[in-house]
Amino acid sequence: MTETDTRRRFVGRWSLLSSLAAATPEVRLLVLTQLAFNVGFFMVLPYLSVYLFEDLGLRAAFVGAVLGLRTFSQQGLFFVGGSLADRWGVKPVVLTGCVCRILGFAGLALFTSVPGIVVATVLTGFAGALFSPAVESALATAAGGTEDGGRSRVDAFALFNVCGQIGSFAGPLVGSVLLLADFSAACLSAAGVFVAIMLAHLRWLPSGPGVHATDSWRDGWREVLGNRPFLLFAAAMSTQLVAYNQLYLLLPLEVERAWGSQSPLGWFFALSSVFVVAAQLPITKRAHTHAALPLGLAVMAVGFAVMAVAVPAQPRGIPGLIPPAAFVLLLALGQMIAMPVARDAIARMASGRRLGTYYGVFASIGGAAVLLGSVAVGALIDAVPSTGWPLAAPWCAVGALLTGSALTVRVVFPARRRDEATD
The missing domain is CATH 1.20.1250.20 (MFS general substrate transporter like domains)
Incomplete structure (x- = not known):
C-alpha cells in the first residue's frame, strides 16, 4: 500500500488526528497555527476587562472604549491585512502580525499608564487584522491546489474551525491558571506563545512574493x-x-x-x-x-x-x-x-x-x-x-x-x- 493510499484510508475515519495526518504539511501548519493563535489570544483577552477595571481601577467607560478599540483595530481593519497579504505575500504579513501581538501582550504586562494600555491594545488587535486573512487565504490556496493526501478547501476549513475551537477552549483555562500568579504572567506567557508561532512560520511557512505585488491598492x-x-x-x-x-x-x-x-x-x-x-x-x-x-x-x-x-x-x-x-x-x-x-x-x-x-x-x-x-x-x-x-x-x-x-x-x-x- 502506498503512502497516499494509507493517508486516504486515514481520511475515511474522520477523526481529528487522522485528518491532521492526512493533510499536507502546509495545511497542517496553518490549521495548527489557528489553534496556537487562539490559545495565546484567549489566555489574556477574557480577563482584560476585569484587570483594567478592578486591578488598575480604571473607569468602566474607559474599559469599554479600550475593548471597542481592540475590536475595531482587528475586525475593522481585516481588509488592510488581506490587501497586504496579496501585495507582500503571506509570510511577511503573518510574521509582522506575530511581532505586533508579541509587543501588544508585552505592553499589557509592563505598562499601567493609559497611553501604554491604548497602544498595546491597538497592537494586539491590529495583529489579528494582519495574520487572520493572510492565513485564511494561504489555507484556501494550499488546500485548493492539493491532490495527493491533501484536503479540499471545505474540509481544510472544517479542520481549521476544529483547531480554532480547541484553542478557544484551552486558552482561558491556561490563562486562569497563570492568573494565580498575576495578569502580567498570563500576558508574557501569551507573548511567548506568539514567539513560538513566529519561529515556526519563519522556519516552515513557504516564502514567495505577493501575487499582486505590482498592482496598485486602488486596482x-x-x-x-x-x-x-x-x-x-x-x-x-x-x-x-x-x-x-x-x-x-x-x-x-x-x-x-x-x-x-x-x-x-x-x-x-x-x-x-x-x-x-x-x-x-x-x-x-x-x-x-x-x-x-x-x-x-x-x-x-x-x-x-x-x-x-x-x-x-x-x-x-x-x-x-x-x-x-x-x-x-x-x-x-x-x-x-x-x-x-x-x-x-x-x-x-x-x-x-x-x-x-x-x-x-x-x-x-x-x-x-x-x-x-x-x-x-x-x-x-x-x-x-x-x-x-x-x-x-x-x-x-x-x-x-x-x-x-x-x-x-x-x-x-x-x-x-x-x-x-x-x-
Missing part, C-alpha cells in the same frame, strides 16, 4: 468591491456573525434571569466547543456542497425560534437552562454546516485572485454587521417590556434576519452540483 479594492455577487454574499452571511454575537449579549441576560447568575455560561461555552470538536468533521463530510449555506443559516434561525418560544414563559432553574442549551447547540450546528462551505465559496467567487483582500473584506463586513446588529438588538432589549411575549422580540428579530439571509443565499446563489462543489 485591488476596485476589483473586490466591484464584485457585486461577492458583496451580496458577504452581507447575507454576515448575519451568522450577528447571531453568534448573541452568545455575549442575549444569552447572558437569559441565563441570568433563569438561574439568578451567569455562572452556567462557562458550561455553555464548553458545551459548544466540545460539540464542534466532536462533530465538525463528520458534519462536513455530509454537508460540503453549496446547499449547506442556506441549511446552516436555517438551523441557526431554529435556535432563535426555540428561545423566542421559551423566553416568554420565563422558566427558572434547570428547566430554564434547557432552551439556552438547545440554542447554543443549534447555533454551533448551523455554523458547522455553513461556514466551511462559505469560506470555500469566497475563494470560488474570487476565482483564486486577491484571496487575502476577499477574505479581509468578508471579515470586515461581518464586523460592521456585528456593530450595527449589537446596537439594534440592544435598543430592542431596552424598548420592550420585561415580561410576557415582548421578551421574544430580540430573538425573533435575529431569527428573521437569519431566515432572510437563508432565502437570499438559496435564491441568489442556487445550489451547485456535488461534483462542482468538490472538484
Whole structure:
C-alpha cells in the first residue's frame, strides 16, 4: 500500500488526528497555527476587562472604549491585512502580525499608564487584522491546489474551525491558571506563545512574493468591491456573525434571569466547543456542497425560534437552562454546516485572485454587521417590556434576519452540483 493510499484510508475515519495526518504539511501548519493563535489570544483577552477595571481601577467607560478599540483595530481593519497579504505575500504579513501581538501582550504586562494600555491594545488587535486573512487565504490556496493526501478547501476549513475551537477552549483555562500568579504572567506567557508561532512560520511557512505585488491598492479594492455577487454574499452571511454575537449579549441576560447568575455560561461555552470538536468533521463530510449555506443559516434561525418560544414563559432553574442549551447547540450546528462551505465559496467567487483582500473584506463586513446588529438588538432589549411575549422580540428579530439571509443565499446563489462543489 502506498503512502497516499494509507493517508486516504486515514481520511475515511474522520477523526481529528487522522485528518491532521492526512493533510499536507502546509495545511497542517496553518490549521495548527489557528489553534496556537487562539490559545495565546484567549489566555489574556477574557480577563482584560476585569484587570483594567478592578486591578488598575480604571473607569468602566474607559474599559469599554479600550475593548471597542481592540475590536475595531482587528475586525475593522481585516481588509488592510488581506490587501497586504496579496501585495507582500503571506509570510511577511503573518510574521509582522506575530511581532505586533508579541509587543501588544508585552505592553499589557509592563505598562499601567493609559497611553501604554491604548497602544498595546491597538497592537494586539491590529495583529489579528494582519495574520487572520493572510492565513485564511494561504489555507484556501494550499488546500485548493492539493491532490495527493491533501484536503479540499471545505474540509481544510472544517479542520481549521476544529483547531480554532480547541484553542478557544484551552486558552482561558491556561490563562486562569497563570492568573494565580498575576495578569502580567498570563500576558508574557501569551507573548511567548506568539514567539513560538513566529519561529515556526519563519522556519516552515513557504516564502514567495505577493501575487499582486505590482498592482496598485486602488486596482485591488476596485476589483473586490466591484464584485457585486461577492458583496451580496458577504452581507447575507454576515448575519451568522450577528447571531453568534448573541452568545455575549442575549444569552447572558437569559441565563441570568433563569438561574439568578451567569455562572452556567462557562458550561455553555464548553458545551459548544466540545460539540464542534466532536462533530465538525463528520458534519462536513455530509454537508460540503453549496446547499449547506442556506441549511446552516436555517438551523441557526431554529435556535432563535426555540428561545423566542421559551423566553416568554420565563422558566427558572434547570428547566430554564434547557432552551439556552438547545440554542447554543443549534447555533454551533448551523455554523458547522455553513461556514466551511462559505469560506470555500469566497475563494470560488474570487476565482483564486486577491484571496487575502476577499477574505479581509468578508471579515470586515461581518464586523460592521456585528456593530450595527449589537446596537439594534440592544435598543430592542431596552424598548420592550420585561415580561410576557415582548421578551421574544430580540430573538425573533435575529431569527428573521437569519431566515432572510437563508432565502437570499438559496435564491441568489442556487445550489451547485456535488461534483462542482468538490472538484
